[in-house]
Amino acid sequence: MNSVSTKFSPSRFAVLGYGGLLPFIGLTLLILFYAEFRALWSTMLVNYGAVILSFIGALHWGFAMALQGMLAEHRRERLMWSVIPALIGWVSTLLAVPLGCLMLTCGFAVHLWQDQKLVQELPGWYLPMRGHLTVVASLCLLLSAFAVLIDF
Template structure:
């Protein structure tokens, strides 16, 4: 599998970093349009919940296809793959500040699980650095919204 360890493919970078645009854009909108900050905050939480669910699904795919993992590790990846969605869904029902904090916790837990899986599975060498950068930016945006006190809705 040497092709897995090449540098980050351009199309993956574009898709990954492009997925940060709504995080950054919505937190900026909440600052420049304070009259609708609560609306932008709900949109930020909704998008964060979708993305957290998406990254959980990555582990379902890894569980089905990753080389180098045993039955117990494969089972753990399948089980873990649904946990982010189970964290994201209640976030959509909470107040915005609490929801944003729950999503940040979910992203942090997921990155920890990514690191654990990368230790036993043959994942691309670019995967963890990319996931780290995406996790940091998404989390900083969610925390910035909460910190600014905009999310009272």
Template sequence: MAEQHSLPLPRTVAWLGYGGLLPFLALAPASLLDHHHGMVWSDALYAYGAIILSFIGALHWGLAMSLPGLTERQRSAWFMWSIVPALIAWPAVLFSPPLAAPLLIAGFIAHYLQDRRLAGQATLPDWYLPLRLRLTSVAAVCLVAGVFATCV
């Protein structure tokens, strides 16, 4: 089990995780550089951020269902947490970028902190938390950049 815990980042996970950043990396500069359609790109950026935030919440639902050794209280807490990112993401799509950005960024950061808590209760691969930190960081920077589309 210890050998499996210290395996390198699987290639498929790397492709999917980093590939999931492509819309962030395309939409943030598009919202800044395309003055005619900047708000459209910015809205798309925040909608994508909301979808991804909801998706990562679902990770905790899956882990709550499948992790052995969790107490019933721990399992219930992870099930309850797993819906919080969607509850944060949903109003963000209704807000303007200056309100959506901090809400989504707070959701991504809160989820990363919950990932760290989960790592203390479960045996997650060594690559999981560093990957989540990198993905969260890039998403947050792109969401901040999208706010400036409204200022241009």
């Protein structure tokens, strides 16, 4: 049993989480099918990805503050990790789009690995949802990076 309880149903979190994929999907489609503005769409995608990676990093800050019974060392690790995604996201915006997309994809993957360290403390629906979100966002980033790289 985990130590997180909420009065909100998992479906509320799912609507917001999966809704957050719409810009990833929409911008990827624009990158693939509207080449005239590909530079704009791809910059928007990297910037959105950086914002979302920063957001999910901040979740660990919240977990460190809110989860009861967390060992001090584990809490310190969560706090230290919570700022790293924002740094990864920021650097990704300074790189060429294909590299920025690749860096964000790596950031999302590593963050999912960090989430798994909290498996005993989070609701059972959280990690599967985060896995789905990570896969879709990462596929969008990689597909877009490839399209920009080969000027599809």
